[in-house]
Amino acid sequence: MNKSELIEAVAHEMNMTPREASDVVSTILDSMSETLVEGDTIEIRGFGSFVIKKYDSYLGRNPKTGEKIKVPPKRLPFFKVGKELRERVNAKSN
Amino acid sequence: MTLTKADLVQKVYQTHNLTKAQAAETVEAFLRVTKGCLAGGEDLLISGFGKFNVKEKNSRRGRNPQTGKELILEARRVVTFKPSGILRDRINSQN
Numbered sequence: 504m505n506k507s508e509l510i511e512a513v514a515h516e517m518n519m520t521p522r523e524a525s526d527v528v529s530t531i532l533d534s535m536s537e538t539l540v541e542g543d544t545i546e547i548r549g550f551g552s553f554v555i556k557k558y559d560s561y562l563g564r565n566p567k568t569g570e571k572i573k574v575p576p577k578r579l580p581f582f583k584v585g586k587e588l589r590e591r592v593n594a595k596s597n
Numbered sequence: 598m599t600l601t602k603a604d605l606v607q608k609v610y611q612t613h614n615l616t617k618a619q620a621a622e623t624v625e626a627f628l629r630v631t632k633g634c635l636a637g638g639e640d641l642l643i644s645g646f647g648k649f650n651v652k653e654k655n656s657r658r659g660r661n662p663q664t665g666k667e668l669i670l671e672a673r674r675v676v677t678f679k680p681s682g683i684l685r686d687r688i689n690s691q692n
Binding site for chain 2: 504505506509512513516517519523524526527528530531532534535536538539540541542543544545546547548549550551553555577578579580581582584587588589591592593594
């Protein structure tokens with residue numbers, strides 16, 4: 504499923520026009536992105552949580568050339584799936 | 598500060614011409630659709646944010662780290678998240 508299909512499904516569930524649903528979905532996603540950009544955490548019960556992990560700079564290697572390179576410090580978002588979603592995703596496979 | 602469902606509802610309520618109840622319902626609908634997609638084993642690609650993948654894990658031998666006892670970990674499905682390049686860049690431009 505992609506973003507436009509997600510918007511369509513929300514529009515359908517809410518009896519909204521695709522335009523309205525698109526605006527609300529954007530608000531939700533922007534608000535989530537903004538939180539992560541600020542380095543803050545997202546916690547949505549039943550869905551999951553997002554945490555920013557900070558990495559110090561380290562000496563890496565270009566796997567092709569073997570050349571040593573300094574990898575700059577970086578921040579990456581991590582998603583941890585919530586209990587309800589984890590169980591539902593798993594239930595289908597058994 | 599942690600963003601919760603209540604914060605999302607508040608944000609939607611403030612930004613759009615909806616009642617508090619409608620805002621709450623729309624956030625629930627958003628979560629219901631995303632969870633339903635993943636629960637059905639389908640990947641979810643949200644451009645500009647990231648991609649949620651449903652990955653199949655084979656069963657494997659594991660060990661209880663506390664007792665050291667061997668046990669079989671059953672095959673399972675897990676959800677992984679890969680942030681989009683746009684989001685990754687925005688998160689890093691903040692330093």
